[in-house]
Amino acid sequence: MKNEKNNIRDFLYDEPGPKAKRRIIFWTIVSLVPIAFLLYRMTVRFQENGQLAPQYWSFFLKYTTWRFIGQGLLGTLEAALTAGAIAFVIGFLLMRGRISRSGILRKISAALIEFTRGVPTLLFIYFFFLVVPQTGLKLPSLLRIALPVAISAVGVVAEVFRSGVNAVPKGQTEAALSLGMRNRHVFYKVIFPQAFRYVIPSLISEIVIVVKDTTFAYVINFPDLMQNAKVLISNYDAMLPVYLIVSVIYILINFLINQLARAVR
């Protein structure tokens, strides 16, 4: 069915006429030329510098290499899932605080949200890596990466949740109240389930950021994908192949997250 508008382009543009179609083909070709040229030049340069030589690639045929990458992948997933779970719980609580009836609670939550959104992740990493141990508190290495990554995400998660809650029509609350439901029940049974559906796309973006932030694990020697990649590079002196493969794995992870989100919806 062509007349069903479900592609974003259908909302942005008219159906193209014959002139527009020709123009689209022309610009497609024009933009493909430099991309093809760049790819070609890159390959040539790598070839000239010997980066494509078999010795830099052959270790990918070994089972141990992939086991090592797999271990790194597990480390990344472990860190991302832990950080994501912490960020969701604390983000939810901060959102509750931010929309609380108590002015003090609102102000404190707003301040925490601004703070966690404003400070770079690396700073939190250093804080948990260098400052926290000085207090004598010894955190397991998983938490040393997951906590700072989570904290730098909670502010955004809180605001995303809040935007969802604000998007639920006021009539939903009124209807639930008029039936005699208590405020807390109205929130958990009527408002939040709807708000959550509205914000799934934004939450996915935030999960992707969390996954990417776990690459800071190399700072504290937590064995994630990035850290293990560095080890491989120093063992085989093969920067290009390792970074290339690892990038593809990160892209795959985030692609899978997106697919999962689509399935949930």
Place this chain on the structure above:
Amino acid sequence: MNSEHKSGAETPVIELRTVNKYFGTHHVLKDVSLSVRQGEVVVIIGPSGSGKSTLCRTINRLETISSGEILIEGQPMPAEGKELAQVRSRIGMVFQSFNLFLHRTILDNVTMAPMDVLHIKRKDAEEEALKLLRQVGIEDQARKVPAQLSGGQQQRAAIARALAMHPKAILFDEPTSALDPEMIQEVLDVMTSLAKSGMTMVIVTHEMNFARNVADRIIFMNDGAILEEGAPDEFFAHPKTERAREFLASFRNEQKESEL
């Protein structure tokens, strides 16, 4: 009239005593007093902006009042908490924009409050819900979500949802104003049969024929105050105030135009 000697003298289900409300400096309800007896159907009409919706919404405290008193079954309306929720659970409300819970099926919409507030078991609540949906003629829509229903069906579902709490009275806040013309009648039919079954109703509407047929009493509001009050035949035939005559004339013109 001496109510003490009247057998069955009862406290009104809803009573408003000199209620005033301000939105900022805007005086939206002016000394409004109103009492609704058990089984009575009171229809509030008046030009838009006259405060009739606001009046309707103050009765279950979706709008607060600035001064005056609201009594439900003789008891002052609680200001908050469990007590307020308890009173609200006995006063149903039907909204202009239906306000069905968009994320749940029609059946869930009807069972949610009975299960949550009255702690009725799911099985019993669903049985009752299906009976009510049959009563309003949409039992075959029970498993759909609101967005799959027409406006008229949604509003009938909303009425079933209100009925599921076995309310003492139901407030209707312009229940047909958001509907396409051909769907208005199906909702009015449900409301008419409710009225005949003895339900206590307060209805804000622009449907004059319906008002005339169903109302026990018409309230005419203008500029935040009750200007006229009386039996429908009397009111529609001989409005006492100039403002009411103007208001009714505008409707008659509209009707004539649509007949041409």
